Amino acid sequence: MPSVAIPNAPTVVRATNVSKRFVIRKEKSLKERIVNFGRSNKHKDDFWALRDVSFEIKAGTTIGLVGANGSGKSTLLKVLGGIIEPNDGAVQRRGRLAALLELGAGFHPDLTGRENVYLNSSILGLTRKQTDDYFDSIVEFSEIEAFIDTQVKFYSSGMYVRLAFAIAVHVDPDILLVDEVLAVGDEPFQEKCMNKIREFQQEGRTIILVSHSSSQVESLCDRVVVLSHGSVIFDGGAREGIAALRESFDH
Amino acid sequence: MTSQAELRAARLAELPFDVSMSAGPKSVGGFLASIKEIASHRQLLDLLIRRELKSRYKDSALGFFWSLIKPLTQLLIYYVFIGTVLGASRGVPDFAIFVFSGLTIWGLYSEIIATGTSSIVSNGGLIKKIYLPREIFPLAATGSAIFNFFVQFVILVGATLVLGRFPVSLDLLYLPAGFAIVLIWGVAFGILLSALNVYLRDIQYLVEVAMLLLFWASPIVYSWSFVVNAAKNHTWLLEVYLLNPISLAVLAFQRGIWEAGSETVVIDGNTIPPQVWPSYMDLRLLVCGVVGILALFIAQRIFSRLQGNFAQEI
Numbered sequence: 001m002p003s004v005a006i007p008n009a010p011t012v013v014r015a016t017n018v019s020k021r022f023v024i025r026k027e028k029s030l031k032e033r034i035v036n037f038g039r040s041n042k043h044k045d046d047f048w049a050l051r052d053v054s055f056e057i058k059a060g061t062t063i064g065l066v067g068a069n070g071s072g073k074s075t076l077l078k079v080l081g082g083i084i085e086p087n088d089g090a091v092q093r094r095g096r097l098a099a100l101l102e103l104g105a106g107f108h109p110d111l112t113g114r115e116n117v118y119l120n121s122s123i124l125g126l127t128r129k130q131t132d133d134y135f136d137s138i139v140e141f142s143e144i145e146a147f148i149d150t151q152v153k154f155y156s157s158g159m160y161v162r163l164a165f166a167i168a169v170h171v172d173p174d175i176l177l178v179d180e181v182l183a184v185g186d187e188p189f190q191e192k193c194m195n196k197i198r199e200f201q202q203e204g205r206t207i208i209l210v211s212h213s214s215s216q217v218e219s220l221c222d223r224v225v226v227l228s229h230g231s232v233i234f235d236g237g238a239r240e241g242i243a244a245l246r247e248s249f250d251h
Numbered sequence: 252m253t254s255q256a257e258l259r260a261a262r263l264a265e266l267p268f269d270v271s272m273s274a275g276p277k278s279v280g281g282f283l284a285s286i287k288e289i290a291s292h293r294q295l296l297d298l299l300i301r302r303e304l305k306s307r308y309k310d311s312a313l314g315f316f317w318s319l320i321k322p323l324t325q326l327l328i329y330y331v332f333i334g335t336v337l338g339a340s341r342g343v344p345d346f347a348i349f350v351f352s353g354l355t356i357w358g359l360y361s362e363i364i365a366t367g368t369s370s371i372v373s374n375g376g377l378i379k380k381i382y383l384p385r386e387i388f389p390l391a392a393t394g395s396a397i398f399n400f401f402v403q404f405v406i407l408v409g410a411t412l413v414l415g416r417f418p419v420s421l422d423l424l425y426l427p428a429g430f431a432i433v434l435i436w437g438v439a440f441g442i443l444l445s446a447l448n449v450y451l452r453d454i455q456y457l458v459e460v461a462m463l464l465l466f467w468a469s470p471i472v473y474s475w476s477f478v479v480n481a482a483k484n485h486t487w488l489l490e491v492y493l494l495n496p497i498s499l500a501v502l503a504f505q506r507g508i509w510e511a512g513s514e515t516v517v518i519d520g521n522t523i524p525p526q527v528w529p530s531y532m533d534l535r536l537l538v539c540g541v542v543g544i545l546a547l548f549i550a551q552r553i554f555s556r557l558q559g560n561f562a563q564e565i
Binding site for chain 1: 254255256257258259260263264266267268269270271294295298299302305306309310376377378379380381382383559560561562563
């Protein structure tokens with residue numbers, strides 16, 4: 001068990017019958033819409049990215065969402081994070097949530113690293129005062145002191161990710177959503193990230209991780225949810241989950 | 252001994268759940284809840300406004316001055332060509348102040364709507380990744396428009412002081428009234444159009460064209476007296492003209508700061524009577540404001556219905 005077991009852990013995330021439908025329209029401009037008006041159903045495709053997904057997550061667990069490409073992992077993560085609304089069903093969550101979905105989403109290329117730290121922390125829910133307190137620690141974690149007053153458009157992608165990760169782990173999240181981002185940065189930095197995640201687990205934070213790396217999932221997660229074509233096909237221990245995932249590839 | 256993890260669990264157990272589900276037609280409650288949510292993000296709003304202002308003219312040598320050069324050039328063009336060449340200034344005393352006051356308030360309106368409309372699409376990167384009350388983006392655009400407006404306004408007031416034409420009267424109260432109306436209607440349209448623009452990108456081009464037309468539908472470069480004269484035989488046309496909230500706001504703004512408009516002035520031997528401001532102007536402004544708040548409410552409700560799919564439509 002990678003994380004600490006908490007007796008009577010409260011539920012932090014509860015998904016009830018969540019379904020999400022995407023409508024894929026083939027035309028976008030006004031002209032096309034007028035020309036095809038009335039026949040518009042022919043130019044639409046329905047696609048259920050999630051179908052009747054229900055589960056609960058207790059505080060302090062690390063849960064891995066796995067599945068083949070296009071099975072709905074990232075959509076589920078976005079629905080859990082409140083970024084898209086489900087068509088049906090509901091998601092309940094509590095506590096401060098931080099998302100590591102593609103790092104640096106809130107960075108503005110024309111602003112300096114320092115300005116972006118303040119902007120991004122505020123986006124993730126810190127007050128100005130809290131950011132002031134954490135600022136040095138954020139910069140230290142990212143190891144890019146020398147460039148903190150440079151515009152981020154001049155950053156290398158590694159520097160970008162370092163700064164973004166440093167901010168995300170400093171916002172004191174209760175729930176951390178991680179989407180395929182741990183495989184960035186050089187080896188020492190990756191190691192640092194993994195250590196930080198383990199530290200988070202010790203502190204009883206809930207981590208929801210989307211990953212294709214079986215070894216990462218196996219070493220970090222205490223529970224695995226396997227998705228296939230938008231439905232949950234397995235929910236249980238990490239080792240069994242990986243086995244179920246392998247099996248789902250064969251079908 | 253209780254560990255950090257147990258303390259966290261105990262704290263979480265106390266917290267209420269936030270629910271996200273398919274948005275139904277929630278009424279007044281939803282509107283108030285949205286306002287509350289935005290208020291709790293006001294530090295972020297502040298940072299976004301700064302970002303907008305800072306990044307706009309970053310890396311340009313004159314920087315922030317560009318935001319002044321545009322309205323001043325407009326003033327020059329209208330002053331020289333419409334005022335002097337076409338002779339409009341013979342019928343309008345203190346033509347420069349008149350035009351600049353109209354341009355200033357119009358600039359606020361058009362900037363709120365133009366930048367507001369594209370705000371959601373241009374912040375797509377953020378919206379796709381993090382949950383925030385999305386109204387914050389059109390509001391940040393509004394904030395930076397207000398900043399630019401105040402800079403222009405300071406110049407306008409400075410000009411009236413230099414020319415010794417700063418009005419000291421109760422009419423000054425028309426300034427905040429005009430400002431409030433532009434703000435209410437601008438934000439209402441900004442919020443509504445920003446959401447529609449996500450689904451139909453043609454909106455932002457349509458808005459550009461519409462703003463060009465609407466500029467001439469308000470008494471900015473021609474005076475209200477000119478409209479009254481032109482529609483002498485069809486007074487109902489004046490009523491239609493005044494239905495446009497911005498025309499009314501422009502008039503209020505001019506009445507507030509353009510002192511010469513409310514006096515009898517002699518130019519080149521011609522006596523120009525004071526402007527006949529619209530009847531019941533105070534009442535009209537009040538009604539316009541109340542209807543504007545209603546429009547804002549409706550716009551926000553439509554916005555919140557549409558925002559559920561922003562992340563996948565952008």
